[in-house]
Amino acid sequence: MSKELSDLKLERKECPKCGATWINGTHVFRGTAASYENSELDLAGLVCNKNGDHTCINPSKGKEGGQTWEYRAGYIDGAFKARKETLEELGKLDI
Numbered sequence: 001m002s003k004e005l006s007d008l009k010l011e012r013k014e015c016p017k018c019g020a021t022w023i024n025g026t027h028v029f030r031g032t033a034a035s036y037e038n039s040e041l042d043l044a045g046l047v048c049n050k051n052g053d054h055t056c057i058n059p060s061k062g063k064e065g066g067q068t069w070e071y072r073a074g075y076i077d078g079a080f081k082a083r084k085e086t087l088e089e090l091g092k093l094d095i
């Protein structure tokens, strides 16, 4: 038996297959550390259902209903555009 875990302990799990990260049981997206309800389902639709195998630890793997690349493509295009604009703004300030 291990000692009782402190509330402050960070438990980090990474899926060996798709590289997704869970912190204290909550899935977070890499890079942004974004977390939201159903993100596991989106992850499944985006990554795990296509690329996952038995080593994938996403509990929503195999479930339908998450985002797909068809949906995501539009989102990412928008996100990249916004980021590019932000960088351009920063570039203007950094004289």
Ligand SMILES: [Zn+2]
Pocket: 015, 017, 018, 019, 020, 048, 052, 056, 057, 058
């Ligand atoms: Zn996975």
